[in-house]
Every structure is written in structure tokens, then in C-alpha cells.
Amino acid sequence: MKWVKITLPIIILSASAAACWALIAHKPAVAPQAGGKPPPQVTVATARLETLRMDVASQGVVRPRTEIDLVSEVSGKVVAIHPAFVAGGFFKKGDRLIAIDPRDYDFAITKAQAQVAEARKDLLREEAEAEQAQNEWQALGGGDANDFVLHKPHLAERRAKLAAAEADLAAARLKRSRCDLSAPFAGRVREKQADIGQYVESGKIVANIYATDIAEVRLPVPSEQIEFLDLPLFYANAAQPAAGPSVTLRAQFAGKIHTWQGRIVRTEGMLDDKTGMLYAVAEIRDPYAYHPSHPPLAAGLFVQAEIAGSERSDLINIPRAALHGGYQVYVVDRDNRLRMRHVGIVRTEADRLVIGKGLNADERVLVSGIELPIDGMQVVIKTVAPGGRS
Template sequence: MPLFNRQGKITIAVLVVGILFIVAVATLKPKPEKVKRLPPPLLLVEVIDTAPQTLRPTIASQGTVAPRREIDLVSQVSGKVIDVNQRYANGSFFRQGDTLIQLESSDYKFAVIRAKAQLAKAKEQVALEKGRSRQAKREWRDLGDTTANELFLRAPQLASAQAALESARADLDKANLDLSRTSIAIPFQGRIRQTFVDLGQFITPGTRIAKIYSTDVVEVRLPLNDRQTALIDLPVNFENTQSANYPEVVLRRQVGGKTYKWQGKIVRTEASIDIQSRMTYAVAEVQNPFKTDPNSDRPPLSIGLFVEAEIAGRPMTNAQQLPKNIVYRGNEVLVLNENDEVSFKTLSVVQSTADSLITNSIESGTRIVGTRIALPVPGMRVDTGSANLNSTQLKSPLSNSADLL
């Protein structure tokens, strides 16, 4: 028993000491200092200080090059083809007045000779009737009568002879015209698209000789929707072509890895809006498309070539161009108030491209957030820093085209 009491006392003492140690450690432990939590940093953004100005937009379209004038050259007389021009072949160029086909002309020469004989005979008959008429007048005068009968004076016979003379002259002109038509010539400078006859072939009136087109001017039909049409001064009214102001257009085509350009003008629109697509087709003309430039390797603007077009629009006042990446939901941007708090502003979009848009609903001095914010919340504050952009510093994706206009 005394031993047990002694061990119990030791155990109790150890427990007391342990408890006191734990209490002392908990009591004497230094308390953590309270640190004031800083607010999260504001998002740093660029700011666009708007300054609306007069801009001239460029409208994009595309089309296929086509000749302005293309015809089927046909024969007006019949005959055997006895000679063809060396340039009478698909793709050959020719000058105005060049003879492509020569028909056998012997029959037409004989017709000219016969017509000349008939003309001489008709002249003789007129001379005879004039003489007989004068003789009849003298005889009637000798009879002492003042009123003469038209038949007695041979007036109808003279009129008939004169009509026969005019007919003989017309027959001679017709024979000479048919003879000249045995040489089939080109009415304008151009190129042969396709030939249909060849040497030794007999042709009749109306036979197709060749399909040809002019090379002095080519056309490109450019489709435009309603919004694009409103941006261009299209020549849709009847006016003097000498004083008309035709919109400039630049045609582009990539050939062999290089981009080539041709300058042209919108000269007219088609007579009506296309009822299927509801598009307005503007017609651009390019002068001398096959003319070579000794200082350039630019190829000719060949028929059938697909090209992209950039049309100069009408000048727009109070316009502002903005990059497309800062636009939300197609027509909204973030603007800043005096406390650098953001809010959405709806724009009136005049023109939109892949990289930018033009609006005329921004007042001068409006500060627009020029940095894309992933999840913008109206009223949130941002840090504008000093990264302010003037609207004139924004690069226009159409600047290269504008330099050409």
C-alpha cells in the first residue's frame, strides 16, 4: 500500500506538470499581427481618345473580267472561202479593218458588170424620152393650143425612164456592196475567241465566221448589298458623261504568289436590282487591259479572270474608325467616365470589315477602352495609366487601298 501511494503520487505530479506546461505554452504563444488586406490591383487598359474626322471608306467586292463588246461575226453573202488571214485563229489579236476571210468574188464581179450595162441602158432611155418630150412640146405649140395633154407630152414615159434609171443605179450600188462583202473585215480592234469556218468551206448569208470581242475596254460586274450601295456615289442618274464623277476602283489579283493591281472606274449600274440575290451590280471599266508596261511584270487583265475590287466610297463626316477586337456583341464598346468606370455604349455602325468598323455616333472626346476585357462589368474601375491612343494613331486596314485612290 505505501508503494502504491507513492507511485500514484508520482503519476499525479507528472500529469499536473504536463498540464501546466501545455497551459504555459498556449498562454505564452505570441499572437499573430493583424495585417490590413490591400484591395486587388485595377486592370490596366489602353484608352482611345476619339476625335471624329472625315473618312473615305473602301468597299470590297469581287467579280469576273468580261469584254465590254462581244459579237458573232457573220457573213452577209454566200461564197467559197478562198483565203484566210494568218491571225485567223483562236486567241489571236487583230486591228480594226483587218480582213479575216476572203470569199470567191467572181460571181459578184459579173453582177457589177451587168448592173453597169443596165445603168447605161437606163440612161439611154431617159435621154430618148427627154428628146421625145421636147419634140411633142414643139408639135403641140405649132397646133396653137395652150394646154397640152400629159400623155401627148410623154410625161409618164419620161417619169418611168427616170425611175428605171434610179433602179439601175441602186442595182449597181447593191452589186458593188455585195462585192465588197466578200472581204469580211473586223469592225473594231479586238481578239478572236473562237473560229467557225476554214479555208475551202462554202458559206451562206448568216453563217457564223468567228466570235470576237474588243480589247480596248473590259468590264467587271461587282455585286453590292444595300449597305455598300449607300456608301458609294453610284452613277445611277442620267447625266452628262463628260462631267460625271465616277467612283475609283482598284482591282486586285494574285498571280504566281504576287498581287497585281489595275485601276478602273465605276461607270454605271445595271438596269435593275437582281431579284434573286437583291444585289445591285455596279459595272467597273478598265481601259487598255492588254497594254504592257515595260517597267512592270504585271500580266494583262485577261477575260475570265476573277478579281477582288476595292471601291472608293463617298467621304463621311464625323466618322470614327475603331478596331474590331474592342467591339462587343457586334455594335457595343466600353467607354469611361470621369472616375475611370466602364459602361457599354451602343454604336451606329456605318461599315464593318474583318479588322475594323466605322461609326458616326461617337462624340469628340469620348474615351473608349482600347483593350479587350474578358468579362466586363458595368461600373467596374480600370487603370488607364498613360497608355492613351489618339484616334489618328489607329492603323486603318484600308490605308493601303486609300493610297492608290
């Protein structure tokens, strides 16, 4: 049976090889498919040169340009106050806001007047005595007299005492005038800290007041957007700085959005060392004037600001959806193939990109239709985004 063990495997292997050859030789022919996968359909927008005004958005809080602490310069009891001397009260320039009891200061004026009268009397008497001494010396014919004999030092003393008495009278009258605290400008009371009947010390703050002629808003501007604004940087050699760009302020008040107009008048001295921003100051004149379309621009109101920027005619505006992978967009060439471009983005807004370089006018830019575009991919333009053309 030894020959069976040797020949049986050889027979099985030969049969398997013959069967494989038969299968290969007689396999059915595969019919080719009719056509491949069609190119994807895409939406494009046409890149166009536009003249754009590069407005800069900012925000800030309204504050008065002039705000001071009203301080008593004399001590005494408050005997009268202005009807508008309350928080929020309006007053005019020159209005007497608060009056301090003046009687002590009136007494001081009377006393100073008496001292002036006495000093003037002493001076007149000394002048008469000096004249008499001069005449007597000349009658004696004794030569040149010294100053003491002619009463010259005495006259100088009397004149100095009169001048001192008149200065005391002027000081007494000045203190009396300070019993009435008058408004140095037309404005409004923010906070009062004294009332009628209260005794106030010299140097005490009796109120905080601010002017209502001009309001200001500090507006932070990122350093990379300063180039879009014609800001008054106030160079040291500028004789008269030019007016800055206009500003539109918006705020919600009483359930409505209101707008006010202002203008940038200056920039602050340096960049903020924490944020790297430059603060521009917008000025709004007569913020409390009546206007039928909006309420007063009250101090403390938070506002959104739009600063008018410079116009540029070398920029391209495309939909924001055209941006892929950071700073890349794809254009469709004449053969309907995608070509990748690296672009310089000047500004990114809610629904658009403002491109400074990397695109040419009238190029077709891919907007949608492909999630992962590939450079050189064949496409079919299905639609053109609004504002574009194929």
C-alpha cells in the same frame, strides 16, 4: 421503474442544452482578413476622331466593253483569211478578217451595169421622141396637146426604169463589198467558226470578236454601302454625268499579285432583286497595252476591287476586340469604373471597328482583361493598346 423512463429523457435533453450553451459562449474569436480581392487589370484604347476614307471592297470578272458576233451577209466559199484570224489573234480596225469568193457577185455587177446602160439608152431615145412630138404639135398649131401626145408618161416610165436599174447596180455592188468581212474596231478574236475553203451561208456566224480599247468589270455594291461612294447614278435630267470614283483592281497572275487602275463610269439600271445589290461598272482603258510592272488585264480574269469611298471626319476607330455582346462597348470613366455604351457601327473590318455614334473622342475603351464585364465594375488600367493613351 416508471419514474426512470420519465426522468431519463429530461436529464439527457438538459445536458445537451447545457453543452450547446457552453460551446457558443466559449467559441474562439475569428480574426478579420487583411484586405479584399483587388480590382482586375485591363487594357484600354483611346477613342479618337479620325478622317477615314470609306473604301468599298468588291469583286468581279473582266470583260470587254464591246463584243460582237461577226456574221456573213452573203453566201459563198471562204477564199482568204487574215493571219490573225485565230482564237486569241489581235487585229486592227479595218483589217480584212475573212474573204468570200466574189465571182458570182462580180457577174451580178456586170449584168446590172448592162441594165443601167440599156435603161439610159431608152430614156435618151424617149427624150428625143418627146422633143420631136412637141415640135410637130407646135408646127400643126392645133392648140394645147395632152400629156400622152407629148410623151410625158413615157418619159416618166423610162426615168423610173433607169432609177430601178441603178438601184440594182448599187445592190449588186453592196453585196460584192460584203464578200470582205472587215474588223469594225481594233480587237481580238475570241472564237472562230469558219476557215479557208469552207462554204458559209448568209447569216452564219464566222467568229466572235471583241474590242481591246476598253475593258469593264461589273462590281456588286451592297445597298448599305452605297452611301460611302460618289456613284454616277445617271439621273434623267443630268446633262453630262460626272466621272465616278477610282478603282484599284488586284488579281493573282503567274504567282504574283498585280494591280490595275480604273474608274467607275456608270451604274446599272436597278438593284438585283435576289441580292439587293447595285452593280457599278468599272472601266479600264487600254487593258492590253504593254506595262513593265503588270501583265495585260485579260478578259475573263477574276479580280478583287477596292472602290475609293468618300472621306468622313466624324468617325471613331477602335480595335475590334472592344466589341461585347453585339453593339456594346465598355468605357472606363474617371473613377476607373466600367460604363456600358451602345454604339452605332458604320463598318466592321478585320481588326477594327468604325463607330458612327455612341462614343466620344478621347474616351478610354475596354479592349481586354475581363471576359464578362459588368457596368460599374472597378478596374485598374494595366496597358494602353497601340495608338491609344491612358
